[in-house]
Amino acid sequence: MSVGTNSIGKPVSRIDGPAKVTGRAKYAAEFSAPGLAYGVVVSSVVAKGRIISIDRSAALAVPGVIEVFAHDNRPSLPSSHEKYTDQVAAPGSPFRPLYDGEILFSGQPVALVVAEELEIARFAASLVDIRYETEEAVTDLDTQIDQAFEPPEKRAPDWDPPARGDVDSALSRSPTRIRTEYRTPVEHHNPMETFGSTAVWNDGRLTVYDKTQGAPNCQEYLCSVFGLAKDKVRVLSPYVGGAFGAGLRPNYQLFMAALAAIGLKRSVRVTLTRQQMFTLGYRPQTLQTLTLGAENDGRLVAVKHDAIANTSRFEDYQEPTVVWSGALYSCDHSTVTSRLARLDLFTPCDMRAPGGAVGMYALESAMDELSYAVGVDPLELRLKNYSERDQNKNRPISSKALKDCYLQGAERFGWSKRRPEPRSMREGRELIGYGMATGIWSAFFVPTSARAILAPDGTLEIACATADIGTGTYTILAQIGAEMLGLPLDKVIVKIGDSDLPSAPVEGGSWTAASAGSAVVEACKGIRKELLKHASAINSSPLQGVDVADVTIVDGQIRMTSDPSRAMPLSEVVMGLKEPIRSEVSAAPDERALEEYSHYAHSAVFAEVRLDEELGMLRVARVVSAVAAGRILNPKTARSQILGAVVGGIGMALHEETVIDHRYGRFMNHNLAEYHVPVHADVHAIDVIFVDEQEHRLNPLGVKGVGEIGIVGTAAAIANAVFHATGVRVRDLPITIDKLLELRQPTSNHAA
């Protein structure tokens, strides 16, 4: 079967754009229902201990207050932690909201005030008087290093590859050795849209509009927690105002809205405040040690990477932090290990290339340090250690155009103008630094179902439960449908974000284009087959006897590919349909391709920083991100993804950090004025290159997915540029003015 190019690969603007900018696109907390009540969550002000009393009398006395739910009066809930698990849960015992009076983290939801109006609920929430018995909370990772442990149950076995060679003896005979420690702080996702759920109660059926990256995941969660049959619960997430991973797991506002709706038998909406967004999952803090051994020419002999990250008391959250250090560069001896330490905080949650963003910051910083130690240009060093194979698994990589990323990125950036010595480039008062780093991220294909329906009026409806969190999923699925059936884009309707639709995994890991996209391809193949059948059945059809594999549908024509003279108008066939053609399929990767090959997207990131050294004022003047991610379905939305990810990388390098006051076990900068993400003034030129990369094994589209690959490596490229500019190596993100001034030791940013 041939696929033309009428839509895939074109820089199509988002098809959901007009709905979003005109306000027609409705988000979870914008849906309403007759008799809707409003819930406001009361958050624990202590980090550890238990509730000894709840006085709700003042709250209940406020006219319009319906109920104050807490652990002491909630409807029946299952005790088994397992009932609260979800598709993305880490090993352990998932949090059970309002289950009992135990306080596990500061900001824990402890009560829900439901009222006739939001303002009433909010006021009454301030009147709920909760007394706690407090215990000392431990939130300082530095004090828990001795307690770090290897999690007994792995979230994914691949993330901790076995050691190869003999790293210690290889290190001891390496002519050049460096051992460095890096720190990354807690970060919160902070999507613009805060979490909200509107639970619509309709005679024993629950329809919930939720901000989530996985409507089916939330549906399963609700069924499990509240003991409801699947056909009694529907979760919809038609539009999601950003998530960055924060919406992968069901968040507690969903639980609260459902609990209140079930308990009161009426519709309830629960939204979180910006401050409460800091009581959800977050990127964990990491302490990482990198040890590299190399020949004098820079060829790696040994790589050792150890990471300690925090988790909660109740779940062993893990992320792929060290796996890349074993996989990426050609090296015979490697040991990578990751450990966890428990803190009295909520469980971390996948955020913007979880593990990869922080682990590659450490590896690529260490590689930069090695480049100075051996006197080899940082880019040259990467090329010297280039590997065509996945070093962890010693197997081929399905496609790897990283070398092109390096070369095209360097060319676009003007890397050759870099002078090797630190502090050697300057303009006026500003020191200038050039830095680069490699990015790598897994290319996934997760089994996904989709349905396609071609109606006699020539419209194609694509349906899949997946979500569009602002990435462009609506648009690329429409493009794929249009492409497959030779239709104009405006004839394709995309329905997603609904647990009633064909099942999909959570939208995450940058796998949606490959996974949902492949499902749509397969569904449309079914339609093509039927179409050809109908076309062949028409009297004196030129397509009689033609095999579907030899058919192209393009420009409104169904054609025999090998003999284009045999063609007929698509409209003629479609109009002849007596009823819509339906095709629903489940798409899954070729297991052999998964076993025999590794699948990665790659990037090379180049950054220029400029620093006013006297004042410590730093800006990222330019970033070039050259990405190899297989086929790019839509260069416009894909570029937009990388732009956003690079901005995320700038934030990670220079701004983002959630600070904890360990005395209270509490995140302190819990608002967008004090939790800094880059603003326009911090973001200068970003140049995105998609290098040509032919991928044939992972999925029928040849897509690897973009998004997260744009952040991996970016923080390291910036940190490396800072070193090149200043000769100061800040190994503790974010790189802030105080650290640049070297006026205080960059060991900890946290309260004493």
Next chain:
Amino acid sequence: MIDFDYVRANDVGDALSQITKHQAAKFIAGGTNLIDLMKEDVEQPTRLIDITGLPLNEIHETQTGGLKIGALVPNSDLAYDERITQRYPLLSSAILAGASPQLRNMASTGGNLLQRTRCLYFYDTATPCNKRSPGSGCGAAEGFNRMNAILGWSKSCIAVHPSDMCVALSALDAVVHVSSAKGDRAINSTDFHRLPGDTPEIDTNLARDEIITAVELPSEKFARHYSYLKIRDRLSYAFALVSVAAALKIEEGAITCARVALGGVAHKPWRVPAAEQSLVGELADRKAFSSAADIILQGAIGFAHNRFKIELARRAIVRALEQAAAGTPQSQSVKVIV
């Protein structure tokens, strides 16, 4: 957020009589700070008296050659008013260094003077704060105090005043006009905000039953040699780690008048007359600026996370004075520092 009443005031007299009648009432103009604080239960007024209808939104010439700015003139209007940009560019620059365009559109001149601190502990009712809850203790002194004071703090409070506009007003020796049922009075901007002492809950010397009606700029404009330099963790929409309003008069290379006010370092915009005096008669060079900076920062003491601000302030003072002397003020739109 508590339940509250909302009423409108018809004129200044009405506003004053209403605020006198209701002890837990507050005026609201732009609300850019007050509403945030109410949402967090930091401020709990039982009544809001909306003063946006009061006729206080014009800028007038004064008989002494200055300008009188109505308390309700929005920050944006003020920053872009030609009389301000031409005659008092330091004030325009300082306003534009603060907040975001949206906030500046809403925020009023009088409200900007009454901005409350951004200290993390003041904002979080789960933690102690003497300013928010007198007697509860200071969470910041031994907590996360990166943004806190290095000058003029007390044992009970190490918060800083967050406004940029007020730093310029202080440098310009502006005068705050206030009214109460007892009559009108004028407060020098340098005396308007106060140090925390043992009563950090009181930010300013404005009495509870007074209303700000105008801010008056004197005739001295410093239109030629000025700069507002703000050092912060990101290049916009961030509060100052340190900011400097510098204004000079220079004749034949020698300084004849100098003003230096610091933001982000104390409970009020920080001015040290002796330092300004030390510059008079000196050549406008780095040496003189460094000496002045030393005088300004005498007695500065930092905390675990903000000690760097002492040296940073020293450098920022020197740079701002250099920018002012050179007639190359810091641009607030092009964020590169010159």
